[in-house]
Amino acid sequence: MASITSALKLRLASVAEKLADPVETALARLRLLCGPSFPILPLFTPVADPDRVTSAASSQRRQQVANAGHSWLRQYGRVRADLGATVELLLLAESATGGPTGAHGLAQLPHTPGPWAAVDRPPDDVDRLSIVSLTGPGALGVDDEPLAGLVIDSWTEGIPRRHQQTGIAVHFDAPTARPPQTVLLSVVDDERGFSADDLADQLLHTVEMAKLRAVDPGALGLVGHYLPTVFLPEDVFVSGEAT
Amino acid sequence: MTWQRLEGGRIDPDLTEGISAVIADPLWLLARQWQVGEFRGEDAATPVLIEGSAVSAPITEYWVEQGGRRQSIPRGDDGWPLETLVEHEPIADGPAAARVTLEGGIELLRRLRGAGAPDAVLNDLRQAYAFSEEVDDELDPIGHARLSLLARRGLDARAVAAALAGVGGDAALLPELAGFDETTITRLADVIDEWYRQETSLFCDSERETLSAWSSHRLEYRFGLSPAVPGGTIELDAPEYPGGRLDWYHFDVRSAPNAADADEAVAGLGRKSLASLATPLEFAGMPASRWWEFEDHDVDFGDLAGGPDDLARSVIATYAMVAGDDWFVVPCTLPSGSLAHVRTLRVLDDFGQWTELDATAARDRATGDQPCKFFELTGDPGPARAEAPLLFLPPVVATVEQSRPLESVEFRRDEIANLAWAIERRVESQAGRPVDREAGRSTSAADSRDAVGDDWRYRLSTDVPDHWVPLVPVRITGTSPQVVLRRGRIASDGDEHPAKGRILEPEHPFVMREEEIPVGGIRVSRRYQAARGADGKVNVWVGRHKAPSGGPMRRTPLRFDSLVGWTRRP
Numbered sequence: 150m151a152s153i154t155s156a157l158k159l160r161l162a163s164v165a166e167k168l169a170d171p172v173e174t175a176l177a178r179l180r181l182l183c184g185p186s187f188p189i190l191p192l193f194t195p196v197a198d199p200d201r202v203t204s205a206a207s208s209q210r211r212q213q214v215a216n217a218g219h220s221w222l223r224q225y226g227r228v229r230a231d232l233g234a235t236v237e238l239l240l241l242a243e244s245a246t247g248g249p250t251g252a253h254g255l256a257q258l259p260h261t262p263g264p265w266a267a268v269d270r271p272p273d274d275v276d277r278l279s280i281v282s283l284t285g286p287g288a289l290g291v292d293d294e295p296l297a298g299l300v301i302d303s304w305t306e307g308i309p310r311r312h313q314q315t316g317i318a319v320h321f322d323a324p325t326a327r328p329p330q331t332v333l334l335s336v337v338d339d340e341r342g343f344s345a346d347d348l349a350d351q352l353l354h355t356v357e358m359a360k361l362r363a364v365d366p367g368a369l370g371l372v373g374h375y376l377p378t379v380f381l382p383e384d385v386f387v388s389g390e391a392t
Numbered sequence: 393m394t395w396q397r398l399e400g401g402r403i404d405p406d407l408t409e410g411i412s413a414v415i416a417d418p419l420w421l422l423a424r425q426w427q428v429g430e431f432r433g434e435d436a437a438t439p440v441l442i443e444g445s446a447v448s449a450p451i452t453e454y455w456v457e458q459g460g461r462r463q464s465i466p467r468g469d470d471g472w473p474l475e476t477l478v479e480h481e482p483i484a485d486g487p488a489a490a491r492v493t494l495e496g497g498i499e500l501l502r503r504l505r506g507a508g509a510p511d512a513v514l515n516d517l518r519q520a521y522a523f524s525e526e527v528d529d530e531l532d533p534i535g536h537a538r539l540s541l542l543a544r545r546g547l548d549a550r551a552v553a554a555a556l557a558g559v560g561g562d563a564a565l566l567p568e569l570a571g572f573d574e575t576t577i578t579r580l581a582d583v584i585d586e587w588y589r590q591e592t593s594l595f596c597d598s599e600r601e602t603l604s605a606w607s608s609h610r611l612e613y614r615f616g617l618s619p620a621v622p623g624g625t626i627e628l629d630a631p632e633y634p635g636g637r638l639d640w641y642h643f644d645v646r647s648a649p650n651a652a653d654a655d656e657a658v659a660g661l662g663r664k665s666l667a668s669l670a671t672p673l674e675f676a677g678m679p680a681s682r683w684w685e686f687e688d689h690d691v692d693f694g695d696l697a698g699g700p701d702d703l704a705r706s707v708i709a710t711y712a713m714v715a716g717d718d719w720f721v722v723p724c725t726l727p728s729g730s731l732a733h734v735r736t737l738r739v740l741d742d743f744g745q746w747t748e749l750d751a752t753a754a755r756d757r758a759t760g761d762q763p764c765k766f767f768e769l770t771g772d773p774g775p776a777r778a779e780a781p782l783l784f785l786p787p788v789v790a791t792v793e794q795s796r797p798l799e800s801v802e803f804r805r806d807e808i809a810n811l812a813w814a815i816e817r818r819v820e821s822q823a824g825r826p827v828d829r830e831a832g833r834s835t836s837a838a839d840s841r842d843a844v845g846d847d848w849r850y851r852l853s854t855d856v857p858d859h860w861v862p863l864v865p866v867r868i869t870g871t872s873p874q875v876v877l878r879r880g881r882i883a884s885d886g887d888e889h890p891a892k893g894r895i896l897e898p899e900h901p902f903v904m905r906e907e908e909i910p911v912g913g914i915r916v917s918r919r920y921q922a923a924r925g926a927d928g929k930v931n932v933w934v935g936r937h938k939a940p941s942g943g944p945m946r947r948t949p950l951r952f953d954s955l956v957g958w959t960r961r962p
Contacts, residue, residue: 215506219499220590224932227920228793241538244498244545248505270928307790308924309473309728315783317446317666317722318673319749321439321739325717327430330684331418356431359422365403379398 192295201280204260205289213265214255218281221268222253232302235283254286255279270308413683421684428683437741439670442722444737448730450660451787453618453625456605463603467617467729472933473789473925474638474729476596478605478613478630479935481918483597484550486934487894488824490527491535494542496549496591497523500584507583510576516568521551527822531892535823549591556588563588596933605633608897609876609904611803611916611938616646617786619731622656624649626731628769628784635937637792640784645771662730666722670739673719681717728926729787734780751780789923789931797917798826798934799893802941803863804913809950812863812877812909819893820918829859829892848957856882856949861890865906878903882950894918895936913941 172191179189204210226236257266258278264270266277282289288296335351337343366373404410415421425431454477455464471477484492501514523543528536559565563584569577605615613633618625629646630638672681677690693713698705720739726732737749753775756763768781775781798820804813818826856862863877879902881890891898895916908914915938922932 216586217590219502220594221930223495223499224594224930225793225922227932228795228922230796233795237538240495240498241541243502244542247545252506264928266928268928268930270926304793305791306793306924308928309788309790309926311728311926312725313728313785315724315726315732315785316673317444317724317734317737319439319442319670319720319722319737319739320715320718320752321670321720321741321747321749322436322718323438324434324436325429325681326432326434327425327682329431330421330425355419355422356426359419359426362417362419363423363427365401366399367403377397377399380395381398383394383396 188299190297190299192297194293194295195291197292198258199292200258200260201256202290202292204258205254205256205282205286207260207262209262210255210257210265211286213268214253214281214286217265217268218253218255222281222283229302229304235301239283251283252285254282254284254289256282256286256289415684424683430683437743437745439720439739439741441740442666442668442670442720442737443740444666444722445735446664446666446724446726446732447621447735448662448664448726448732449619449621449626449658450662450727451617451729451731452620452660454603455616455618456603457614457616458604458607464618465603471787471925472596472931473923474617474787475636475789475792475921475935476923476925476931476933478615478633478638479635479921480596480598480933481604481606481894481935483595483934486597487820488822489550490523490525490539490822491542491824492595493549494523494539494546496594497521497547497552498542498545499591500549500552500587501546503583503587504580507579509580509583510572513568513572513580517552518545518547520568521547521549521555523548523551531819531827531829532821532823532825535821535825535827539823552584553588553591556584593929594932596931606936608895608902610908611904611914613936617643620658620660621649621731622658622661626782628731634939635935638786638788640767640769640786643769643784643786645769645773645782648773662727664724664726666724666737668722670720671722672717673721675712675716678716679713726783726785728785730785732783732785733774750778751775753781754778787926789925791923793922795920796826797919798824799895799918800826800915801893801895801917802913802915803909804941804945805909805911806945806948806950809948810865811950812865812906813945813949814861814863814879814891814896816859816861816891816893816896830857848955851954851956852952854949854951854954858890859892860949861896862950863904875906876903877906877909910940912943913945915939915941 176189176191180187183189222232222236222239226233255265256279258280259275263272265279267279267281271277280289283301288298333352333355335348337347341347366376369376413424451467453464454467455462457463467477472480486492501517504514504517523546525548527539527543555566556563563569563581564577566581566584569580572580605613607614610632613635614629614631615633616627616629618627626648627646628643630642631644633642677692678688679691679693680687693709696705696709698709722737724732734751739747739749741747750758751774753763753765753768753772754777757775758778763775765781769784772781797818799816800818802813802815802817804815806813816829818828821827862880862882864880865875866878868874868876879891879896891902895918896902916936917939918934918936920932921935922930925931
């Protein structure tokens, strides 16, 4: 019960928060009036990005989009449904009105001079982001000013490499021995000093100890009946009766 | 008196503690290493350096065999991607030719207007190259209205291109530009030239129509590539490419030159020498090679789902576990679009000894064992000559954007009517729009007959929708038991041909192999595809794709001797 009340409270709070936002309130009212699928574009302020602004303003980008932009839109309009509908609309509007439908804008991030990565191979392997605006470069060059817009389509594409990385697998029977996971600190007699024999003895002794460390009563055979010789009176585990 | 004895036990039937590798005192760490054999001395050496050489042969030729006739074109480095080359078909001369040429016309006007062309030029061009073709395929009223709109305000790009060809490709000589001053003419001529250049490279549909790799008998592509190697060319045959994405496994080696002098000079043959430190090979899910080592979470032996009879899987899994750390890898960068193989390989171990290595495939062949093959081209002659197997890197696309199908034909078996049906679900209209033939079907006369308020009616045969094209089995020869499927027609169809798309090739007889239609049926579609080439250029083409269809046919549209409107009375 308590959880339902708290969930309801949360939900109410989120609705109240939305209603407190004048944009959301206005949108909700407009949607009520015109239906949920009616496109309403509220104003937003884009994140300041000097790279985008410079790129959109660069004469090279303007030149590129003026030259190849429309052909590129026509090419991808054939394969991308949403873009295709928009390009079709532009084409019909252009032939119905007999006038141009405006220039396109282009920004490419990160902003470095060079080819437009959507139609030419960039000189390096860095990923590029191209933003094409159908209503001219104005919107892309805006920083800190309110804008309204519609994202028509977005997609990712890859350019095949001219060279491919392959590998030759080689089978070679390498030793499977691995270094021990323990550091053995060897302490020597001050008077006698180090000797190779001592070291070898210590090493072998350690290995012997390590082997013994893994011994289990089952491995002891008959001796296992007597070893280890840790015998306790029966009542040692009976709690509260320790005498 | 009884006693209790305290025992240390290290064997637990639960195994959990053992597998989780709980650490303890240093002696325990050593004991576990000793138990799993990490202290065992072996008569082996650690590889240090791997050296070798490889050759890569460029693809020099692309060929297609149709009806026993072979046609080929040379292939350079920076051509279209292979999928484009194989699949492309006419667009500017395709079903939507009118749409493409009108669109091109609008584009020309737009560019000229943008360059400040005087209205007189635009009007002259519109008049001189007006679109005059009668367009109406009755399929697509909306598309027809759009085409009329484009035709009213636009011009015929094909006519402009023809006029350009007429004046030797020099746009400044077009009669519509005459009478203006020199600078205007030059400026506008540049615009027209640029328009022409972009318009002709808009789609990959150049006049290579004669090299169509599509086989309508089999409803798939068949083509080949020939890389040049010393002594001749190796012929790589792709006999059954259903469209979509190409990869090395679509190719078989059909013929190869006899072993020639491998050092012979061949144009474009890349020789590569390799030298690399011996780097252990790693694969996803590879177990760690030490006991005391954090293992990747991808290592999951419990996830190896395989039954007791799944021998191949258990062999691979066991081998990867036991011998996975005896493999080393030498990186080798090769050009895309080449056929490569390793010439020599030798390993230097830490005792300073060089060991020459042969290819496993060649060694298996030499010892008479069953060769172990995983990723080899079928028909590879290399191993029989004690050479390493070939590695083919086809020059394919990286990513493809695909449109919805422009045309889609379903091929289905109808065992009851003893026919196969080719159902034209969608066709491309002249306006370039996919039109659903099912939805566009007008109510036929038969349906209105049924609406009469009679109790029931006897029908000799049912009416079949227009877009269901029957494929009739016919014998290859008079006596042969083997049959092929030939496109037929239902008697009541009238004169007009029921097939309207490109896949069923209405312009000439259509015969296909009977075995190509499985019980579940297949679907062949044509669609626009876009992909970037290695040069970064955008390639847009129309290609076909064959895919399985929805399952066996439940109800045949063609029935004989039926009663319509019959209700069983009590």
